[in-house]
Amino acid sequence: MDIFVLYKEDYPWDVRIEKIAKSLRDRGHNVTIVARNLSGNSPVAESDGLPIIRLPVIGAANSLVRKLANVPIWFNPFWIRTLNAAISGSENPVIIVRDLPLVKTALSVAKSRNVKVVLDMAEVYPYMYASARMFSKGLNLETLAKSPSMAARYESKVLPKVDHTLVMIEESQDRVLNKGIDPGKVTIVSNTPPATKFSGTAHQHQGRNLRLVYVGFLTKLRGLDLLIKAASAYVKMGNEPSSLKIDIVGKGSERENLINLVKELNLEQSVTVHGWLEHEQVDQLMAQANVGALTYRVCPHWNHTIPNKIFDYMLAGLPVLATEVKPIERIINETKSGLVCRDNDVRDIAEKLQILRSPETRATLGANGVSAVQSKYNWANDERRLHAVIDSLENQVKFR
Known part of the structure; x- marks a missing residue:
């Protein structure tokens, strides 16, 4: 399948995005990362064998125009146009959206096409915003924009509409299920390393320092x-x-x-x-x-x-x-x-x-x-669950 990983930050680099993208590529899928371009890099590039399509370069470096053009908000026309252009040649694409802000962007693009949308819920945004406010230095424009209540309402609207949700841990899964989401559409794919990440002998613990x-x-x-x-x-x-x-x-x-x-x-x-x-x-x-x-x-x-x-x-x-x-x-x-x-x-x-x-x-x-x-807590086990989700979506497309 053609899989597009929609990422609201600049890429490279993010360890989870890389693991998911490479895992799906090695499984035989065509994987492209669609990312922000705050740094003003080439809109079309490649990183470690993974194609990258970035937002266009708008405005000068560090300018307000550049920052506004890259804001990850669902109705931002630059995100919509870039994602539309990226998937234009694909018959049955899958969009994996990293985190909440751009989910509605993917859903709006998917409306007129035969597109499956997967939310990768690495962070629970309503809680993340609320926790950040606990230690913020008073309300400012950024904290006002990152409203926990607005994020919760947005999340409640989009969760039932995505085809599948990936969560990081059991506690996050329980939270999503408590919102009435079909258990068959929620899967734990955690942030574990390959078991071979630190090859060699086990750490030797000596001395009292x-x-x-x-x-x-x-x-x-x-x-x-x-x-x-x-x-x-x-x-x-x-x-x-x-x-x-x-x-x-x-x-x-x-x-x-x-x-x-x-x-x-x-x-x-x-x-x-x-x-x-x-x-x-x-x-x-x-x-x-x-x-x-x-x-x-x-x-x-x-x-x-x-x-x-x-x-x-x-x-x-x-x-x-x-x-x-x-x-x-x-x-x-x-x-x-x-x-x-x-x-x-x-x-x-x-x-x-x-x-x-x-x-x-x-x-x-x-x-x-x-x-x-x-x-137990290694990428091979989480990777199997990831593949099972994509295989299920592929079967849904085939037998539609």
């Missing part, structure tokens, strides 16, 4: 300030600053605040806030680490999605240090692959760090994580 790693965006919701404050509490418990090293990798609105917090608490010896690093550098830090950190603030958004990093940590043999976010807590407790801390409790995080000083504890938790990913 701790080296934590966090890789991802740096926002208030991700609770990295809690982790840094816990590092200070850990040192005050009598541990040498040199016995703890935390590498925080990523970009985002909280980066400068985190750097300042490290200085304020005199933790330069223990905590490094990096910028965004290349994959090879991240892999090096993962190899040097002996704990993976996910001290997110508990909120409805995190309770209905799952970060791919939990599975990366597990597969790398790193015990996971996390807060009681529902899907993360459930997976850690099920697999016995880490320790769960109380939400917003700096002292509890520090006490869990004390427990993880034991190399035997880290080795046991790490080995449990590796086993769980190799047997």
Whole structure:
């Protein structure tokens, strides 16, 4: 089949988009990514063997005209025209829409054509917007546009109209089913890694020094300030600053605040806030680490999605240090692959760090994580579910 992955950001790169696109391509489908073009790249390109069709280059770089032309809102004519042109030569295309904003765009294009539309619900937008508002600095134009109530109404209108919905985790599936959506039209395709992602010997846990790693965006919701404050509490418990090293990798609105917090608490010896690093550098830090950190603030958004990093940590043999976010807590407790801390409790995080000083504890938790990913939480299993969805849609088209 001709499959078009509609992505509201610039591409490359996104790990989930890449996994889905390559998996379907390797299955024999013709896969094209239709993406934003805020960077002003060539409207027609290729990345790692995947064709890309981008929005046209409108206006100068960083101009308001360019930004408005790329806004991922369903009635934006540039998105509608680009998607229409992309699928124009296909008889029975499938559009996989990454996340909520452009679903109605796909549905409007699909109206006059024989098109199947699949929503890839990587994020639950009403909850994501509501959770972001919890830590925003008052209402502004952006937060007003990202209205949780408007997103909920929009979602309620489009969910019954799409042919299938992919969700990330059981909690998200339950939420969609509670809205009355046919269970046969909802499938979990999670954000798991290939079981071969970290080839080689299992991580060897030795010594009582701790080296934590966090890789991802740096926002208030991700609770990295809690982790840094816990590092200070850990040192005050009598541990040498040199016995703890935390590498925080990523970009985002909280980066400068985190750097300042490290200085304020005199933790330069223990905590490094990096910028965004290349994959090879991240892999090096993962190899040097002996704990993976996910001290997110508990909120409805995190309770209905799952970060791919939990599975990366597990597969790398790193015990996971996390807060009681529902899907993360459930997976850690099920697999016995880490320790769960109380939400917003700096002292509890520090006490869990004390427990993880034991190399035997880290080795046991790490080995449990590796086993769980190799047997269950890996892309081969999620890929099978993805293929089953597309096969079902293909059969519907054939026997119409």
